[in-house]
Amino acid sequence: MLFLLILAPLLAAVAIFFGAPARKTALGAALFNVVLAGYAASTWNCSCWNTGFQVLENPNIHLSLGLTGISTVMLILSVIVTLAAVYSGKCPDGREKLWFSSTLLIAAGAIGAFLSTDVFFFYAFHELALIPTFLMIGMLGRGNRKEAAWKITIYLALGSIVLLAGLILAMNQMEGWAFSDLKAAEKYQNEIALLLIIGFGTLVSLFPFHSWAAPAYASAPAPVAMLHAGVLKKFGLYGLLVVGMKVAPDGMAHWLPWICVLLLGNIIWVGLVTLNQKRLDLMLGNSSVMHMGYIFLAIAALAANVDNQIAEPAAVLLMFAHGISIALLFSLTSIVERKTGTLEIAQLGGLAKTAPALAFLFGLAGMASIGLPGLANFAGEVMVFFAGFYDWKDAQGQIALGWVQWTTIIALWGVVISAVYMLRAFRSSFQGPLVKSTENATDISICGKIPAYLLAATLLVVGIYPQIILQFLK
Numbered sequence: 001m002l003f004l005l006i007l008a009p010l011l012a013a014v015a016i017f018f019g020a021p022a023r024k025t026a027l028g029a030a031l032f033n034v035v036l037a038g039y040a041a042s043t044w045n046c047s048c049w050n051t052g053f054q055v056l057e058n059p060n061i062h063l064s065l066g067l068t069g070i071s072t073v074m075l076i077l078s079v080i081v082t083l084a085a086v087y088s089g090k091c092p093d094g095r096e097k098l099w100f101s102s103t104l105l106i107a108a109g110a111i112g113a114f115l116s117t118d119v120f121f122f123y124a125f126h127e128l129a130l131i132p133t134f135l136m137i138g139m140l141g142r143g144n145r146k147e148a149a150w151k152i153t154i155y156l157a158l159g160s161i162v163l164l165a166g167l168i169l170a171m172n173q174m175e176g177w178a179f180s181d182l183k184a185a186e187k188y189q190n191e192i193a194l195l196l197i198i199g200f201g202t203l204v205s206l207f208p209f210h211s212w213a214a215p216a217y218a219s220a221p222a223p224v225a226m227l228h229a230g231v232l233k234k235f236g237l238y239g240l241l242v243v244g245m246k247v248a249p250d251g252m253a254h255w256l257p258w259i260c261v262l263l264l265g266n267i268i269w270v271g272l273v274t275l276n277q278k279r280l281d282l283m284l285g286n287s288s289v290m291h292m293g294y295i296f297l298a299i300a301a302l303a304a305n306v307d308n309q310i311a312e313p314a315a316v317l318l319m320f321a322h323g324i325s326i327a328l329l330f331s332l333t334s335i336v337e338r339k340t341g342t343l344e345i346a347q348l349g350g351l352a353k354t355a356p357a358l359a360f361l362f363g364l365a366g367m368a369s370i371g372l373p374g375l376a377n378f379a380g381e382v383m384v385f386f387a388g389f390y391d392w393k394d395a396q397g398q399i400a401l402g403w404v405q406w407t408t409i410i411a412l413w414g415v416v417i418s419a420v421y422m423l424r425a426f427r428s429s430f431q432g433p434l435v436k437s438t439e440n441a442t443d444i445s446i447c448g449k450i451p452a453y454l455l456a457a458t459l460l461v462v463g464i465y466p467q468i469i470l471q472f473l474k
Contacts, residue, residue, distance in 0.1 A: 002040065002065040005075070006112045006125075008032050009082070009104035016104075022096035023086075026104055030083040033111070037079040041072050041472075064178065066117040069472035070316050074114040074231075074238060076469075077320050080458060081230045081327045082107040084451035088331040089222030090338055095140060102132035103223040110231045114238065119167055119177045122243075123160075126203075126235050130156055133220075133228055141219040148219035155202060155212035163199025163239075166192050170247040182246040193251025196244045197259065204236035205289045206296060207265030214285030222334035225281075229288045230327035234319045237295050241312060245302060252303035259300045260407040266293030268410065271417035280333050280343045283425055287369065288326050290414065294384050295319055297404075297411055301387040304404045311387040313473040318380030320469055321368070321462060325377055328365040328455040332358065335448055336429070339441040345425055350434035355443040359430040361452045366426050368459045370418045376462035385412070 012029035016022045067075070085107075091099040109129025116122040138149030170192045171177055173185045185192055198209070205213040213233075217225045244252060252259075270290045277283035298315035301308050335358060337343050340351070352359035368375035371382075388408030401409075444452065462469055 001036065002067070002115055005033055005036055005040075005079075005115065006065075006108050008036075009108040009111070013101035013104040013108070016097055016101045022100040023091075026086045026100040027083075029104060030079070030086045030107075033079045033107075034083055037075050040067060041076055063121050064117045065112075065115040067115070068242075069474070070238065070242060070312075071114045072472045073316050073320055073469055074234060075111065077234070077323045078107060078111050078114060078231050080454065081226055081323060084327060084331060084455050085223035085226045087447065087451035088226060089334050092140060098135070099140065099221070099223070102136045103227065105129065105132040106224065106227045106232065110227065110235070113235050117179045119171060119179065119182075119243065122179075122239070123164065123167060126232070127160060129232055130160075133224055133232070136224045137216060137220045140221050141224075142221075143219050144215070145219040148215045152212045152216040155209065159199050159202025159209065161199075162195055162202070166195025166199055167243070169195065170243075174247070179242065182243065184249055185247050185251075189248040189251035190254050191251070193244065193248040193255055196240065196248065197252075197255060200236035200239045200244065201262070202236075204233055204292050204296075205266075206236075206292065207262050207269060207289075210266065210270065210289045213289045214282055217285035217288065217330065218279065218281040222331055225285075225330040225334075226327040229285075229330060230323040233288075233292070234323060237292075237299070237315065237319055240299055241302075241315060245299075245306070249303070249306055256300060256303050257403050259296065259303065260403045263293040263296035263300060264407060264410055266290055266296065267414035268417070271414050271421075275417060275421045277421070278345055280336065280345060280348075280425060280429065281330075283345075283421060284326065284329050284333060287418065287421070288322075290418065291318075291322050291326075291369070293414065294381060294411065295322070297407060298384045298387050300407065301384075301390060301404050304402065305391050308387055308390045310383055310390055313470055314380060314383035314387045316473055317462075317466060317469055318377065318384055321376035321380045321459070324455050324458050324462075325365055325368040325375075328361070328452060328459070329369065331448075331451060331455070332362045332365060332444075335444055336362075340437040342437050345428045347435065347437050348429040349432045349438060350430070351438045351441060352430040353434055354438060354441045357449065358444040361444070361449075361456055362430065363426055364456055364459070366422045368463070370422045371415060374460070374463050376459045376466070379463060379466040381415075 008029045012025050016025050106129045109125045112125030134149050134153050170185055175181045202209040217229055274286040295315050295318050298311045302311035368377045371378045388404050
């Protein structure tokens with residue numbers, strides 16, 4: 001039945017291409033996946049969800065799907081954001097086929113990557129999702145869309161090539177390509193880990209391989225920004241957890257100092273860059289890059305001590321929370337642009353007076369992204385910081401701060417940075433007197449509220465009861 005989660009958006013995309021009502025067909029497929037994913041999540045540890053068949057002549061490569069705790073969380077994230085993405089954004093007249101079919105293809109690729117239990121198809125599904133991403137940015141994006149499309153194409157293509165080299169080097173030492181065959185490589189662990197860190201890191205926008213992300217999200221249509229920043233970018237983090245830590249645990253530990261330095265580049269350097277942004281879309285794009293550093297911090301804690309019981313759940317919970325919050329922010333930002341005609345922060349102001357519901361939802365999403373208690377991101381970030389100090393004492397009980405502990409202490413300043421840029425942007429855009437661009441703005445419509453409330457409710461539920469996600473990660 002897991003194949004239906006991939007087939008539904010694929011078949012819907014084909015149907016749209018051949019003339020089916022685009023929006024209704026896309027909504028039907030997205031709703032179907034939400035229902036099926038909900039059923040799968042309720043019985044995720046049942047062996048009935050593990051299935052597959054051979055599609056290549058190589059006997060070691062099979063198209064097989066299955067559910068683990070981590071992949072179940074990623075599946076839930078994917079279907080929720082997909083449903084919201086189908087609802088979000090304003091499709092240009094006459095481009096419904098490309099708009100909705102591309103959105104569904106991105107979703108199908110992301111779901112396929114997370115459900116695959118074979119490394120080859122894990123990689124292949126991700127590459128499938130990148131093709132409609134490039135097309136949507138280049139053809140239906142805004143601003144310097146062609147430049148952004150080429151930049152993201154070049155960066156992610158190079159990252160994928162490096163990643164493929166690392167996967168091949170690792171899999172040549174395995175008995176097969178299935179995740180169940182993964183074990184610590186006997187040779188070249190340092191080289192494998194380096195290739196995987198660079199490859200997966202580029203796809204995740206790890207500093208300094210990050211400069212493609214913010215311009216791409218700023219230029220992308222709302223559904224693409226929501227799906228890529230919210231879901232597809234988690235592929236690299238997921239890959240480091242389920243592949244990198246299994247095939248090269250010693251290699252990951254070897255490169256731990258560099259991982260710590262680079263993730264601080266995300267948190268501190270990119271955080272300072274975010275402070276200097278003048279547009280909402282670029283601010284959110286850089287904010288997304290910044291917050292990847294916190295998830296890498298959890299991965300660094302796991303690399304430092306594979307027995308760290310908090311690190312993996314912390315990374316996965318924050319991946320889920322960030323995916324929901326950034327998807328909501330990009331969805332609302334597209335509405336702000338439609339209502340006001342601009343995303344320049346200096347040209348906005350007083351929007352809460354004419355669009356109170358929009359202001360409330362943007363404020364809630366913004367507070368979630370900076371870790372306000374009671375919302376999902378707070379639970380994830382707190383767990384990350386606890387993971388960073390999991391083994392801060394030596395065997396004699398004396399304080400012994402290592403790379404991860406010092407990195408965690410420095411990373412705490414990122415909380416201050418993110419609060420400053422988000423609160424300043426909210427105050428400038430939604431508070432104060434009305435300006436020319438906002439005086440005639442209308443509030444968010446009913447159709448716009450549906451995906452926004454779906455994502456906002458998810459942030460609240462997981463924030464109040466994070467166990468609803470953590471139960472899959474025991």
